[in-house]
Amino acid sequence: MSLYAEAAAIIRPARKIAVVGHIRPDADAIGSVCATVTALRQLGKDAAGYIGQSHPFADNLLSIPGADEVILSDELPEVDLITTVDCGALDRTGSLAEDIGRRAGATLVIDHHSSNAGFGAVNLIVRDAESTTTILGRLFDVLEVQIDRHIAHCLYAGLLTDTGGFRWGSAAMHTFAAQLMRTGIDIREISTDLLDSGSVADLRMIGQALSRVAVYQAGEHRVAVIVADHDLLASASLSAAEGLVDFVRSLDNTDLGVVFKESAPGLWHASLRSNSVDVSRVAVAMGGGGHIPAAGYTACGNADEVVAALLAQVGR
Incomplete structure (x- = not known):
């Protein structure tokens, strides 16, 4: 039985x-949650979406249909099945991790992170998939879900x-995109909402952050680093903060880009990107995870300490 068939088999009786x-969450996480909830409801299931945190996610993600119904919570109700989407490890479910861990036998994991070892009864992990939503597209075909404009x-x-x-x-991503476009979705509007929207405050933050870029030698690697502290990020949107890493993904004469975002004093979220280095291995070594070209982890300390720790790991 294929992994898709196993996933469908655990969903059908629930x-x-x-x-x-x-x-x-990013757009793949919220898009996956909302698409799955809508698909399950189409199948007659009682379904709801959850994120295990108390603070709101980025405003631009509310442009995704159903995002305003996603529940921010530290506990789950009694259900027949828990389905995690785009969660590369159990701890990525946040405050829901302990609850999900206790109910692993009734958990379906759907994901594409290369570092995901699986933490459910059924683990539909396709590591070479471009996004978790592409995996869902194939699963919905197996479940005979009608992919309407909303999904x-x-x-x-x-x-x-x-x-x-x-x-x-x-090439498959373009074929899948074409399939979705045939439902009549407005791809220009979606792109504007998710990639191009911003504010004056966002632009000012980005400008200040870019002025801080530094390049370090770490062993055989050249690493471009941006440090965005708590005070700097306080005036900007979450989407703008998350987008900083795209500026250092492929700078000339570097092979690795990193952004450290301080979400609270002394608590940093590191985003790693590379076109030539397997950053998932670096992230795993630092306690995180992700994909070969894109990964992340959380670190504690002051700015100098977290940057030094990363460079030491990369240089090994």
Whole structure:
């Protein structure tokens, strides 16, 4: 039995299902949650989406249909099945991790992170998929879900953003995008909402952050680093903060880009990107995870300490 068939088999008998995306969600996480909830409801299931954090996610993600119904919570109701989407490890479910861990036997994991070892009864992990939404597209075919305009919008949101606006990925991503476009979704509006929207405050933050870029030698690697402290990020949107890493992905004469974002004093979220280095291995060594070209982890300390720790790891 294929992994898709196994996933469909655990979904079919369930009547009440909780769909969980990762904390600090991006468009692939929210798009996956909303697409899955809508698809399950189409199948007659009682489904709801959850994120295991108390603070709101980025405003631009509310443009994804159903995002305003996603519940921010530290506990899940009694359900027949928990389905996690785009969660590369159990701890990425945030405050819901302990609850999900206790109910691993009734958990379906759907993901594409290369570092994901699986933490459910069924683990539908396709590591070479461009986005979790592309995996869902195939699963919905197995479940005979009708991909309507609402679901297509959600799936396209994840595909668009996890491929950097279709700048990397396989030929299959274009075929899938074309399938979704045939439902009548407005791809220009989706792109504007998720990639191009911003404010004057965002632009000022980005300018200040870029002025701080520094390049370090770490062993055989050249690493471009941006440090965005708590005070700097306080005036900007979450989407602008998350987008900083795209500026250091492929700078001349570097092979690795990193942004440290201080979400609270002394607490940093590191985003790693590279076109030539397997950054998932670096992130795993630092306690995080991700994909070969894109990964992340959390660190504690002052700015000098977290940068030094990363460079030491990269240089090994």
